[in-house]
Amino acid sequence: MKLSDKKNLYQRFLKKELNAAELEEFFQLVENGEFDEDYLEVMPGMDEEKVIVPPFTQRPVFKLFSKIAVAASLLVIAGFGYWAYRKAESEKKQAAFTIVQVPVGTMKIITLTDHSVITLTSGSVFKYPAAFAATHRRVFLIRGKGFFQIAKDKTRPFTVFSAKLSTTVLGTSFTVENYRNYGFEKICLYTGKVQIGSKDKGFSPVLLSPGQQYMHNGLSGIKTIFKNAGDIQPHTEEGALEFEDTGLGEALIRVASYYNIELQFDQQRLSAYAISGKFSNEPVENVLHTLLFTHHLKFKKIPEGYKIMN
Secondary structure, three states: OOHHHHHHHHHHHHOOOOOHHHHHHHHHHHHOOOOOOHHHHOOOOOOOOOOOOOOOOOOHHHHHHHHHHHHHHHHHHHHHHHHHHHHHHHHHHHHOEEEEEOOOOOOEEEEOOOOOEEEEOOOOEEEEEOOOOOOOEEEEEEEEEEEEEOOOOOOOOEEEEOOOEEEEEOOOEEEEEEEHHHOEEEEEEEEOOEEEEEOOOOOOOEEEOOOEEEEEEOOEEEEEEOOOOOOOOOOOOOOOEEEEEEEHHHHHHHHHHHHOOEEEOOHHHHOOOEEEEEEOOOOHHHHHHHHHHOOOOEEEEEOOEEEEEO
């Protein structure tokens, strides 16, 4: 770059007139030492025409220190500007969120910037930032189910926010289910440890160890050991809908989320029933008929979705 172009670039930097591309170019020049020697021969703001001054013989040592002082001042100014620019860009990325909605009958795998991997089931809605903050990592499971394989980072806890709960880890694997329309949330831990918090006042944090799960329904929650913890898969590879001795009420909630429909039923009354089965890309009517037939229950179509009856 010509000396005059460098001078102009620096003067425009001081006046805060550079756009994003020009700022990148300026900081790159500073990092490469482009402003160290030839730039100092023409001081910023000085006319390039010859200036007549009284005779003065400058000692070499003094001249050297003058250059060093000017160079140091330039680097301090540029360094501060570079830091401020990078901070602004980082904050902009933290405020920019991506929302993913998984189509019915499919699954979605997302790799985050920290190398954590999220597997989302059919009908799920998930929100995450373009970049994480320096002190924490926060994402949002708005609806559905996600399997989280979190990269370890002791300095930045990873938190999944759902309807009322927050699940915080440093690095582990677990599932979070959020069915806010039915007031039902569930966390299952496979490896490591998690701490569960809540927006509700008076909620005492819940700690889980591998093989434990926490279910929160309405205003109450319960921590239990889930059956065959070592054999249960956190998700099916083909995105199928699978139940293993699952309470019928919970199964219907998952069906509603999977197909993104509304089901009306008495959760408390159906909690005593259990169901097992696997469904892949089947019409929702077939799934409902299979789940309800064993317990002699019926369903009918309503404008909002389906209603479960005796």
